[in-house]
Amino acid sequence: MSKHLEDKNLIARWMDDRLSNEEKEQLKKTGELDALKAVVDDIDTWKVKPFDVDAGLAKLKNKNANVVPINSSKNKTWWSIAAGVAVLFTCSFLWYYLSNGxxxxxxxxxxxxxxxxxxxxxxxxxxxxxxxxxxxxxxxxxxxxxxxxxxxxxxxxxxxxxxxxxxxxxxxxxxxxxxxxxxxxxxxxxxxxxxxxxxxxxxxxxxxxxxxxxxxxxxxxxxxxxxxEWMKGISTYDRTSLKTVISDVKRYYNVNIDLPSKYENQQFTGTIAHKDLQHTLSTIFTTMEIEYSLKEDNTVIFE
CATH class of the missing domain: 2.60.120.1440 (Jelly Rolls)
Structure with a gap:
């Protein structure tokens, strides 16, 4: 196809009968108009083979007959059994846990x-x-x-x-x-x-x-x-080892006390009101003349 026909879109305009007389004369002189008429005449001879609807439907049914369908009923049954077993297991576990008491x-x-x-x-x-x-x-x-x-x-x-x-x-x-x-x-x-x-x-x-x-x-x-007395927030000791007293203090306060072994068997006699850590430590160690200090992280350091 000539560049002339493409640039001016003459083919589309010729088919719509929108060419000017001047353009038609020009196409005749170049011989391109005869070529276009030959193409259109050939297109008119093109035919589509008629489609047999009944034959096509019969062929489609024949293909489907060879397909094995999925048994949705069995599939649903399997899932139902699996779900039932899961529920039964969960209920049994909860029953045992709760009923064990x-x-x-x-x-x-x-x-x-x-x-x-x-x-x-x-x-x-x-x-x-x-x-x-x-x-x-x-x-x-x-x-x-x-x-x-x-x-x-x-x-x-x-x-x-x-x-x-x-x-x-x-x-x-x-x-x-x-x-x-x-x-x-x-x-x-x-x-x-x-x-x-x-x-x-x-x-x-x-x-x-x-x-x-x-x-x-x-x-x-x-x-x-x-x-x-502990129900009143009080602990009373009578010749009780310091190791035992400190063990009680650790239950009432969040404190770190690493009692030196030389103090463990010393005996403490007295009453402690568990209201304040500083007061509790002072009651115990000052009475027994044991030097100590309490750090910011609640750790007791012995001198």
């Missing part, structure tokens, strides 16, 4: 909590302590595990047992305090009767009596208090 209560440093057990028994849990029991088995076995210190006001009923890492306490209905720390173990009875068992020996105490573990043996003693 194990309950644990833990206190942090300087925290006291009051817990009411099934059937009304009251527990006052001291700082940095814990109790564990099974509420589902409570009617048959009133058993509680104690770590730390707690006061118990036990309602009457079947035997009430407190297990500690050190010893076991059995009661029927009474009020008592148990302290089971790393350095010491003691039980004070304020009402009723208690049996304290340690290894192969045991002691029975009543109101106004106490049992202390000393050198691997249970020692029976008396007291005049009507209830544990």
């Amino acid at each position: 194990d309950t644990t209560v833990v206190t942090e440093i300087a925290e006291n909590r009051s817990i009411t057990l099934p059937k009304g028994t009251l527990v006052e849990l001291d700082a940095a302590s814990s109790i564990s029991y099974n509420k589902n088995e409570w009617d048959n076995t009133r058993l509680i595990e104690l770590k730390g210190q707690a006061y118990f006001n036990v309602t009457s009923g079947s035997s009430f047992i407190v297990e500690t890492p050190t010893a076991q306490i059995s009661v029927l209905g009474t009020q008592f305090n148990v302290s089971s720390q790393k350095e010491q173990f003691s039980v004070y009875c304020y009402e009723g009767k208690i049996k304290v068992s340690y290894r192969d020996e045991s002691e029975i105490i009543t109101v106004g009596q106490s049992v202390i573990l000393n050198d691997g043996k249970l020692q029976k003693s008396t007291h005049q208090s009507s209830g544990p």
